Amino acid sequence: MNAQNTDARAALKPEEFTALAAELGLGTIHIKETSESTNTELANLAQSGEAGDRSVYFTEFQQHGKGRLGRTWLTPQCSALTVSVLALPGKSMPTESLSWYTMLAALAWCQAVGEHTTVAARIKWPNDVLAGDKKICGILAQLVGTPQGFGVVVGTGMNVDQDRSEIPVDTATSLKLANGAAVSRAALLGSYLRHFTALDIAFREVSGDAAAALVNYGSQSLSQLVSTQLATLNVDVRVEFPDGSQLEGVAKTLESDGALLVRDAAGTEHRVLAGDVHHVRRADGKYA
CATH class of the missing domain: 3.30.930.10 (Bira Bifunctional Protein; Domain 2)
Structure with a gap:
């Protein structure tokens, strides 16, 4: 075209x-x-x-x-x-x-x-x-x-x-x-x-x-x-899962199978394969 x-x-x-x-x-x-x-x-x-x-x-x-x-x-x-x-x-x-x-x-x-x-x-x-x-x-x-x-x-x-x-x-x-x-x-x-x-x-x-x-x-x-184009990395996120549960943390890496690795406030890492991800704003109105 x-x-x-x-x-x-x-x-x-x-x-x-x-x-x-x-x-x-x-x-x-x-x-x-x-x-x-x-x-x-x-x-x-x-x-x-x-x-x-x-x-x-x-x-x-x-x-x-x-x-x-x-x-x-x-x-x-x-x-x-x-x-x-x-x-x-x-x-x-x-x-x-x-x-x-x-x-x-x-x-x-x-x-x-x-x-x-x-x-x-x-x-x-x-x-x-x-x-x-x-x-x-x-x-x-x-x-x-x-x-x-x-x-x-x-x-x-x-x-x-x-x-x-x-x-x-x-x-x-x-x-x-x-x-x-x-x-x-x-x-x-x-x-x-x-x-x-x-x-x-x-x-x-x-x-x-x-x-x-x-x-x-x-x-x-x-x-x-x-990963180079992924705005979600190194950002505070809230993940909402289909069962209604939530996870908050920092998105760290994109895994080789496409999973998002999220580290919570306690330092525990979670592999997220499915869920709605929200970029969380900081108190100053900016994204982390």
């Missing part, structure tokens, strides 16, 4: 997707004006065998987007980038490595945002992208069984062109607000899919080992690349 389209609210052109698919070797491209949920619809296609490796499902208006803990959201039409990608690594990596695709996608978005804006996007563990301390992108990955074996559908929703009145919560923002200028959605999406594909190829080449050096990434592993 080229950068000539600077109208962020213009609908993306199917021919741009076609050219990008040919360039990157993507699977089938599904472009919908509206969608109940790009993740659900692409997962259904994957399960039936109608969608192959690196297929893309994009919508201009998602009606029932799904997030963590069953949350839903709506965005004004043509103001965001709502896209799901299917990764089917097959026997190139163990199934447990598929959990890394959430942060692989977050890293790809950070790289894409850096190419087209002045925003220094960071990752908030486990599935958000931040501009400063505000959320600009949410990510939801789900495991799917297909005729080719297990794969993962990675859905993302990037806030691109919303004004302040179109952002429903104070903890979120858009790239236009954070950047101080409009951003081409076509160029941004093209960059995201390029970075996602490159990282996906490199990750498969090391058999899904997040601690192994990736080719063309300066001998850094996926874990190291993500």
Whole structure:
């Protein structure tokens, strides 16, 4: 996708997707004006065998987007980038490595945002992208069984062109607000899919080992690349678990299996594999 389209609210052109698919070797491209949920619809296609490796499902208006803990959201039409990608690594990596695709996608978005804006996007563990301390992108990955074996559908929703009145919560923002200028959605999406594909190829080449050096990434592993962009490290956090319990402490490291290592006030270290993480503000209003 080229950068000539600077109208962020213009609908993306199917021919741009076609050219990008040919360039990157993507699977089938599904472009919908509206969608109940790009993740659900692409997962259904994957399960039936109608969608192959690196297929893309994009919508201009998602009606029932799904997030963590069953949350839903709506965005004004043509103001965001709502896209799901299917990764089917097959026997190139163990199934447990598929959990890394959430942060692989977050890293790809950070790289894409850096190419087209002045925003220094960071990752908030486990599935958000931040501009400063505000959320600009949410990510939801789900495991799917297909005729080719297990794969993962990675859905993302990037806030691109919303004004302040179109952002429903104070903890979120858009790239236009954070950047101080409009951003081409076509160029941004093209960059995201390029970075996602490159990282996906490199990750498969090391058999899904997040601690192994990736080719063309300066001998850094996926874990190291993500850690460099991880805003959650060395920050006071509160982790809320699905059973209602909580953990407070300092996020210290990202483990090789994607777990967040949190050290509580008593010095005990806890490996957190799932939970809602909140960055805790200090008394001076700043993040630790």
